[in-house]
Amino acid sequence: MKKSVFLGTLTAAGVIAGAAAAATLDDVKARGKLNCGVTTGLVGFAAPDANGNWQGFDVGLCRAVAAAVLGDPDAVEFVPTTGKTRFTALASGEIDMLARNTTWTFSRDNDLKFEFTGINYYDGQGFMVPKELGVTSAKELDGATVCIQTGTTTELNLADFFRSNNMNYEPVPIETNAEAQQQYLAGACDVYTTDASGLAATRATFETPGDHVVLPEIISKEPLGPLVRHGDNEWGDIVRWTLNALIAAEELGISSANVADMAGSAGDNPEINRILGTEGNLGEMIGLEADWAVKAIQAGGNYGELFEKNIGENTPIGLSRGLNAQWTDGGLLYSPPFR
Amino acid sequence: MTAITDPPADGFKLSMLINDTRYRGLTFQFVALILLIVMMAFLGMNLVRNLAAAGLNISYGFLGEPAGYDINQTLIDYTSQSTHLRAAMVGLLNTLLVAFMACITATILGVIAGVLRLSPNWLVRKLMSVYVEAFRNVPVLIWILIIGTIVTISGANPRDFLTRGGSVEPQSELFLGMFAFTNRGFYSPALDLGPGWIVVLIALIAGIVGAVAWRWHVRRTLYNSGRLLPSWPTWVILIAPVVLAQLVLGAISLSLPDVESNNFNIQGGILIGKPLIALWLALSVYTGAFIAENVRAGILAVSKGQTEAAASLGLRPKRIMNLVVLPQALRVIIPPLISQFLNITKNSSLAIAVGYADITATLGGITLNQTGRAIETVLLLMLFYLIISLLISAVMNVYNATVALKER
Numbered sequence: 001m002k003k004s005v006f007l008g009t010l011t012a013a014g015v016i017a018g019a020a021a022a023a024t025l026d027d028v029k030a031r032g033k034l035n036c037g038v039t040t041g042l043v044g045f046a047a048p049d050a051n052g053n054w055q056g057f058d059v060g061l062c063r064a065v066a067a068a069v070l071g072d073p074d075a076v077e078f079v080p081t082t083g084k085t086r087f088t089a090l091a092s093g094e095i096d097m098l099a100r101n102t103t104w105t106f107s108r109d110n111d112l113k114f115e116f117t118g119i120n121y122y123d124g125q126g127f128m129v130p131k132e133l134g135v136t137s138a139k140e141l142d143g144a145t146v147c148i149q150t151g152t153t154t155e156l157n158l159a160d161f162f163r164s165n166n167m168n169y170e171p172v173p174i175e176t177n178a179e180a181q182q183q184y185l186a187g188a189c190d191v192y193t194t195d196a197s198g199l200a201a202t203r204a205t206f207e208t209p210g211d212h213v214v215l216p217e218i219i220s221k222e223p224l225g226p227l228v229r230h231g232d233n234e235w236g237d238i239v240r241w242t243l244n245a246l247i248a249a250e251e252l253g254i255s256s257a258n259v260a261d262m263a264g265s266a267g268d269n270p271e272i273n274r275i276l277g278t279e280g281n282l283g284e285m286i287g288l289e290a291d292w293a294v295k296a297i298q299a300g301g302n303y304g305e306l307f308e309k310n311i312g313e314n315t316p317i318g319l320s321r322g323l324n325a326q327w328t329d330g331g332l333l334y335s336p337p338f339r
Numbered sequence: 340m341t342a343i344t345d346p347p348a349d350g351f352k353l354s355m356l357i358n359d360t361r362y363r364g365l366t367f368q369f370v371a372l373i374l375l376i377v378m379m380a381f382l383g384m385n386l387v388r389n390l391a392a393a394g395l396n397i398s399y400g401f402l403g404e405p406a407g408y409d410i411n412q413t414l415i416d417y418t419s420q421s422t423h424l425r426a427a428m429v430g431l432l433n434t435l436l437v438a439f440m441a442c443i444t445a446t447i448l449g450v451i452a453g454v455l456r457l458s459p460n461w462l463v464r465k466l467m468s469v470y471v472e473a474f475r476n477v478p479v480l481i482w483i484l485i486i487g488t489i490v491t492i493s494g495a496n497p498r499d500f501l502t503r504g505g506s507v508e509p510q511s512e513l514f515l516g517m518f519a520f521t522n523r524g525f526y527s528p529a530l531d532l533g534p535g536w537i538v539v540l541i542a543l544i545a546g547i548v549g550a551v552a553w554r555w556h557v558r559r560t561l562y563n564s565g566r567l568l569p570s571w572p573t574w575v576i577l578i579a580p581v582v583l584a585q586l587v588l589g590a591i592s593l594s595l596p597d598v599e600s601n602n603f604n605i606q607g608g609i610l611i612g613k614p615l616i617a618l619w620l621a622l623s624v625y626t627g628a629f630i631a632e633n634v635r636a637g638i639l640a641v642s643k644g645q646t647e648a649a650a651s652l653g654l655r656p657k658r659i660m661n662l663v664v665l666p667q668a669l670r671v672i673i674p675p676l677i678s679q680f681l682n683i684t685k686n687s688s689l690a691i692a693v694g695y696a697d698i699t700a701t702l703g704g705i706t707l708n709q710t711g712r713a714i715e716t717v718l719l720l721m722l723f724y725l726i727i728s729l730l731i732s733a734v735m736n737v738y739n740a741t742v743a744l745k746e747r
Contacts, residue, residue, distance in 0.1 A: 084708055091393070112711040113394050133498075133602075143601035145523055150691070150700070151708030156407045159419035170523075170604065171409045172614075172694045173705070183694075186488075187496045188522055188613065190603045230394065 024096050024228070024235035025287060028069055033077050036062035037095035040080040040176050044201040044310050044317040045101055054078045058099040060306040061120055061226055064296040065097065065242045068288060073299035082176055083151035087112055090229060097239050101195060101224040103153045113230040117240035120225050120303075122323035122332050124218035125154050126196035128203060131211050133190065138217035142167040147180045147189035149173075154194050157220040177202060195222050197311065197319055204316035234287055241286060245275055245293040248335040249302035251326050256301035263294045275338045282338060303333065386714070399719075401710040402427070408705050410696045412612050423706045430701030431723060437615060437697065438684040438727075441622035445683060446676070448623060449630025454660065456635050467631070474628035479686050482625050487617035487693035494522035494613070497605050500598050509598065517595055519605060524612040526605050528593040535590035542584035550577040614695035618687065626683050633675045637668035669742045677735040681728050688724070698723055 028034050038046035038058050046056040054062075054076075063073040079095050090098045091113070101123070102108075104116040127146075129135050138161070148155055150173040162169050172189045174180040181202050184192040192199065196218060203209045226243065228236045249255070252272050254262060259276070266278040273279035277290035286292070300306050307324065311317045325331025356366045390396065402424040409419050414432045417425055456467040474482065499510040500519055513519050519526040550573045557568045585591060596608035641664050649663040650656075690697035691704055699720065707716040 084704065087708075087711060088713055108711075141603070143606065144603040150705055155705065156419075156709065159407060159409045162409075163419060169409070171411050173411070173691065173696065173700065174694060175691060183491070186491045186522065188491045190498075 024232045025069065025238065028096055032070065033075050034062065034066040034069065034097070035077045035079055035095045036065070037079045037081045037086055037089050037098040037100055038062065039100050040082055040178070042101070042177050042198060042201050043205055044315065044319075045197070046078070046099070055310070057121070057306055057310040058101065058226075060300040060310065061099045061243060061246075062097070063299045064246060065239055067295040067299035068242045068245075068292040069238060071289070071295055073295075083149050084175070087114070090114065090227065093229075096235070097226055097228050099226040101198065102227060103195075103222045104225050104227075105153060108227075114227045115230050115233075115236045116225050116227045117236050118225050118243045119223040119332075120243055121197060121223075123195040123197050123222040123224050125157050125193060125220040125222055126199050126218055127215040128184075128192045128199045128212055129190060129215065131213050135213075135215065138215045138219065139165060139167075141169065141191060143169070144190040145170040145172060145188070146191045146193055147172045147174055147184050148193055149177065149180055150175060152194070153220070153222065158193055161219045181205070195224070197224075197317075200319050201311065201317045204318070237286060238288065242293075242296050244335040245296055245338070246303040246306065247326075247333050248275060248338060249293070249297050250304040251328065251333075251335065254297055254302060255305055256298055259294055259297045263291060271338055390714075397715060398712075399715055401706075401712050401715070404710075406706065407709065410701060411694070412615060412696055423702070423710065426706060427698060427702040427719070427723075430696055430698035433615075433695065433701075434684070434687055434690075434697040434699075435727070437618050437622070437687050437690070437695065438680075440619050441626065441683045441687070442680050444619070444623040445626040445630055445679070448627030449679075450634050452627060452631035453634025453638065456631060457638055471628045471631050474625050475632070479621065479625045480689050480692060483618060483621040483689055483692050486621045486624075487613070490613050490617050490620075491522045494520055497521040497523055497526075498603065500605055501602065502599050503602050513596060513598065517593070517608075519596060521605070522613065523604070524610045524616060526596040527609050527611070528595045529607070529609045531592045531594040533590045533592060535588040538588055539581060539584045539590050542580040546577045546580040549580070550574075612695075614690070614693045617693045618690050618695045622683050622686055626679050626686075629682070630676060630679050633672050633679065634668070636675075637670075637672035638664055640671045641667045666742075670744060673735065673739045673742060677732055677739070680731050680735060684727055684731060685724060 036059075038054065038056075041047040042056070044056055046054060046058045049055045059078065062076050062078065066076045067073040079089060081089050081095070081098070081100055086098055086100055086102065087108075089095050097117075099120075101121065103123075104119065108114055109116055127138050127141065129141075135141065141162075146158060146169050148158055148171055155171075155173075158169075158171070169191075172183060174183060177194070177198065180192055180194075183189055185206070192202070194202075196214065199214050203212050203214070206212060226239055228239055248271075249259070252269065252275070254272060254275070262272060263276040263278060266273045270279060274282055275293045277283050277292070277294065281290070283290035283292050289295075301309065304326075307319075307321065308314065311319045313320055321329070321331060323332045325333065327334040356362050387397075403422050405420050406423045406426040407419055408426070410417060410426065410429055412433055413429045414436065415425075415429060417429050452467045452470055455463050456471065458464050458467075495511055497519070500513060500521070501507070502509050511519075513526075517528045553573050553576050557570065557573075561567055594607055597606040600606050645663055645667065646659055649659040654662065687697055688699040688703075691700040694700075702716055702723075703720045707713055710716070
């Protein structure tokens with residue numbers, strides 16, 4: 001089964017790669033739909049709700065791009081990918097962009113020939129353990145059995161962390177977050193490790209989230225962001241600046257509630273005017289309609305709204321902004337100027 | 340076919356390639372071969388061209404780089420700093436281990452179930468039918484998942500055995516102070532080889548040689564004089580020397596699982612991991628059901644007259660089965676058995692479903708992901724499976740030749 005999938009992707013990679021290397025924008029427009037790769041299901045980031053509609057933080061980005069390009073936030077075909085299948089899916093052209101809490105690394109950017117178009121979540125790898133173990137620090141995990149999603153950077157960080165602290169562990173490689181959750185709850189492993197945001201999201205779905213603690217150590221930098229294929233810079237720019245528009249919108253106070261008003265006529269702030277297309281011709285420069293950013297913001301709100309609605313402190317996942325606050329609030333979010 | 344005995348006098352003409360039945364077959368085969376080569380070349384060129392267009396190249400250089408990840412079951416030394424090639428070797432050995440274990444147990448299960456399916460006892464017969472039909476008709480991946488889940492749920496947590504340095508009263512005790520069945524695997528004592536273990540090993544080998552020699556003697560006596568010697572001395576000869584050597588020298592001691600030193604897991608001893616157990620059991624019972632059908636077919640292929648003739652000579656049913664029916668049935672059983680062994684080996688590639696680090700999980704999984712070298716790793720993976728399968732086939736064909744009907 002596995003092998004046939006590989007062979008399929010292999011031929012697909014061979015046949016499609018050449019054709020899809022350029023003009024993704026034209027392909028998307030012709031298709032009328034954006035193919036967006038997301039996780040197979042991580043509540044808060046990307047998971048179908050009870051009605052089968054995809055919801056989440058990463059999903060919000062896909063919808064914003066679809067709105068900017070096609071004018072319709074629902075014109076998205078969500079393609080669930082695992083840690084293993086995501087890069088082949090993108091390289092082969094099966095998806096136009098990947099928004100699947102994927103860590104931006106040197107080798108992925110250069111060796112795998114992808115282009116990361118920004119960072120939509122600053123994350124780091126953490127550990128979750130049952131409270132009854134009485135563990136308070138990751139340094140006490142010597143000899144533990146660790147559940148880990150295979151094919152991720154967390155796998156390598158984990159090996160490095162235990163090696164540098166002279167500790168032993170028993171890895172249990174697992175394909176998806178759902179399986180890992182099941183194994184962890186069944187006691188097949190003592191510890192579950194993945195990005196801290198993923199841990200929070202996973203814990204939120206437990207019956208008794210209070211019985212599990214996320215340890216204070218963050219052992220790695222995990223800048224998560226959307227990515228596209230190398231070689232199609234126009235398309236990469238669209239994804240990059242859609243994300244920047246959402247971030248800048250929060251900084252400038254443009255929200256889904258007031259964006260329609262603000263876009264109605266040019267206001268006092270020239271940068272807001274340029275983003276919303278009431279001044280200058282930024283839309284033309286990027287190859288989209290003048291109101292591309294308006295539609296992107298209308299799709300699900302600005303960055304802050306997306307965050308609060310999907311993974312913020314008032315949601316079951318309960319993540320604080322932390323590093324993901326605007327630079328004006330002491331965070332790392334800093335959009336280049338729209339000029 | 341006068342054309343063959345009577346060749347045309349005017350020699351070879353080009354049109355004969357199509358019109359002459361002697362050459363037509365060859366012509367078509369040649370054309371088909373050319374077409375095949377052209378198609379493969381086209382696909383290959385297409386791949387190379389598209390890879391070049393995407394800025395990628397085919398290179399196996401990554402095999403020499405550090406893998407960076409850990410593996411939970413390693414038969415050879417391996418750390419996260421070992422190379423990807425080493426990781427692939429670890430996976431290969433794990434594949435061979437589980438395939439070897441599953442081939443043996445599946446054969447035993449299959450022979451028992453196959454024989455019992457023909458039992459005169461209605462209940463036994465029907466029970467075996469249920470086994471065969473249930474296991475044969477559910478995909479092996481499902482069985483792997485089910486058995487993995489059952490082992491996880493039914494086993495105790497290793498923490499229940501731990502004393503945490505004497506501070507906690509453990510909820511469970513090791514069975515006989517040596518064994519523990521947990522949801523992470525089966526813990527048993529390891530053998531600690533002290534000075535003089537060579538002597539014990541030699542005693543063991545001597546015991547085996549002696550036992551084989553006794554069996555040979557028993558058989559010769561039976562054939563020459565018709566007298567049946569008892570079989571219990573076999574076991575005495577087999578066991579006595581090694582037990583004596585061990586009692587005298589005390590060379591080999593048991594290193595028991597340690598429940599004190601660690602807060603999470605039992606340390607020391609030998610751990611047969613849950614992934615291995617689940618995969619091994621699943622492959623065994625699944626393929627065992629197929630082998631049972633092969634065995635049944637083989638037995639039914641032996642004419643009933645053989646059984647009746649043996650019975651009329653006064654042989655008991657068990658001896659009829661062992662001496663008359665099974666040896667003849669083997670000729671029918673072995674060829675399909677080879678393909679079942681190959682199936683086990685290939686099905687073991689589903690190992691990642693329970694987290695077993697076989698070659699598909701290491702080379703074709705983690706290495707593929709971390710390096711992004713999909714084409715290279717998959718080609719290498721195919722090569723490995725091809726070699727393993729051909730080797731198994733070769734070995735089993737040699738065995739088949741020894742049991743096949745000798746045509747003189």
